[in-house]
Amino acid sequence: DQQVKQNSPSLSVQEGRISILNCDYTNSMFDYFLWYKKYPAEGPTFLISISSIKDKNEDGRFTVFLNKSAKHLSLHIVPSQPGDSAVYFCAATGHSGGGADGLTFGKGTHLIIQP
């Protein structure tokens, strides 16, 4: 059973507008969430993250919102630019206290920015 779900396989947004990518999770033990961006033939690149003690984190054009009660997070990109066209992965992890923790990923959303 998927613990991290990205229900939109693809999303098309006009250049300059806001892109909103959504992610839902089921595991209550997750307490840290990350977004990655992936271009073809490259590995995922870390974008932005948020701890469960916060509900918003902003970094330039990228903002992540976390709604713990709904087990939902979203990534907002504004304004969207052509270089933002890529696959975006949502990932989550729980604080095991052991140091290194694997990430649980969603299937990804392919964002296409239209000129």
Place this chain on the structure above:
Amino acid sequence: ETGVTQTPRHLVMGMTNKKSLKCEQHLGHNAMYWYKQSAKKPLELMFVYSLEERVENNSVPSRFSPECPNSSHLFLHLHTLQPEDSALYLCASSHGQGAYEQYFGPGTRLTVT
């Protein structure tokens, strides 16, 4: 070299072959990871190494054998693989000790014939 590198980038092997994937991180990190991405499936964690000790083995078949000789290098030894093992294999590293951001290499595209 900077970041996380992986070799080879592409590998085709028969089911009776033995091959190894190599990962090297130049970030001074203490933890390294192997992930597998199959078609239409999310990235799946395979192995975790922290300070060169394996801390997690995510129910991976024994035909995949990891090795971490030091904190900068990680190998995945492959033997008697099946066609369904064809996938993108990604290596990642992190600071460990509660630093959750992981940095990925470009991956090895493996095809088993």
